[in-house]
Amino acid sequence: MPTFEDRLTITDQLVSALREAILRGKLEPGKLYSVYKLADEFGVSRTPVREAMLRLADAGMVRFERNRGFRVLRTSVRELQEVFQLRLLLEVPAASRAAIRANDSLIEQLGIELDAMAAAASAHDEAEFMARDRALHELILAASDNKKLVESVRSLRFVTMTLGASTVDRSRSLTDILAEHRPIIAAIAAHDGAAAAAEMRFHIIHTGTLLLNQLVREGRDSGHLDPDWVAAFATYDNHVN
Amino acid sequence: MPTFEDRLTITDQLVSALREAILRGKLEPGKLYSVYKLADEFGVSRTPVREAMLRLADAGMVRFERNRGFRVLRTSVRELQEVFQLRLLLEVPAASRAAIRANDSLIEQLGIELDAMAAAASAHDEAEFMARDRALHELILAASDNKKLVESVRSLRFVTMTLGASTVDRSRSLTDILAEHRPIIAAIAAHDGAAAAAEMRFHIIHTGTLLLNQLVREGRDSGHLDPDWVAAFATYDNHVN
DNA sequence: CTTGGCATAGTAGCATGCTACTTGTCAACA
DNA sequence: TGTTGACAAGTAGCATGCTACTATGCCAAG
Structure with a gap:
């Protein structure tokens, strides 16, 4: 033993x-x-x-x-921008791949996580909601069968988490965030890779934009914010949508 | 002071x-x-x-x-496969972005590194050659102005470096590797994002394939090798080429 | 020849000792 | 009042002490 x-x-x-x-x-x-x-x-x-x-x-x-x-260390605008650029590069293809590889087991698990998110949203349990959010994203990433991919995004997420749950409340409701996840899951369940990528892309860009704008409003070194951060790699991955 | x-x-x-x-x-x-x-x-x-x-x-x-x-720890076939998948996701878009953002200074620096690689190849100085190879890739990555991107790839590269310089000699000559880099630099200098991405993609796939095949030949746990590893995210980024 | 138990050596993990360095205080002094 | 400088407090970085644990080799019993 x-x-x-x-x-x-x-x-x-x-x-x-x-x-x-x-x-x-x-x-x-x-x-x-x-x-x-x-x-x-x-x-x-x-x-x-x-x-x-x-x-x-x-x-x-x-x-x-x-x-x-x-x-x-305080998370800078610059740093947050970098994190979301990387998440776009990693999570969008991962969503596409998840849609292609999706089997019944994955689809079922995604549904369970989504239900759990909905429940947490109803109960206004923000901590639980964010935990489920993370779990859902990791489930999608794990579908790619690439451990380093999962680990990379996990560590990137810790950076944004420093900003605190406070952020969520002010910018949009838990229900809004939940709604943004539904089409991603739907596309994966439908084995529609392009749609899954597009929806994941929209979701990450939206989340990133809200977080960045809030940080700038709070007066953090906005000088380093590229207002077009999201278009940075666009000429590359725009071809996907 | x-x-x-x-x-x-x-x-x-x-x-x-x-x-x-x-x-x-x-x-x-x-x-x-x-x-x-x-x-x-x-x-x-x-x-x-x-x-x-x-x-x-x-x-x-x-x-x-x-x-x-x-x-x-011994680098497994599985791990190496994951590394090259991630490098594709990160370095291909980075090459595209580098081509778009390239200014005279960057193009000049790339030329210098390329010359240094050529010199090292002529002198059969493998250590120097690999160092210049790394520097060239980092220069391209750094052009994206995303420090976390550079750092991510740097740490990924340490994994493949464990396999040792020995690998290079057997699979292809330094001159061959050098030749593979030229079109990448040319595309960047021409501000052709799509071409830069395509060339970088080819280069990484080629390098990865050679390394993986060698590891399998050496008898390392080939059971975990997905012969189609390179197509993993293809449905996503194939759209680029 | 095989098996089992015991002593021994060697280790990571944790606790604690030590040193050079930085910072803040406050009194002596211009 | 403003300046300096000795002094005290607090720290990271490094060295060393300590403990519970693992592996291994040896030897005796079978």
């Missing part, structure tokens, strides 16, 4: 906990924190806290400053 | 050194190593070695095994 090779280390648990803390705003962007204090707070030694923060630093969520502490 | 915030930590230096050691085959895939011994070898303490290896573990190059050591 193979002993539990997969039992989580303290470091692993802290990665999740600290990332969650950042996403929930418990650790404020721009502020200096120290490994010492966090270790105290979590009741563990400094080592696992430091190792966890190093991984988050690798992911770009945080930056160590020698002999001063570490700073939670 | 701002004090050197950017002076490299021992950990940073070790990340480069250890990655290089893996790429050069100094650390053999599948074999168990220990932080203790490596720390001794490098004349530093265990901590920076461990932190560096954790970063490489994050990148998927090694895996820690509790109380046993860490293992350098």
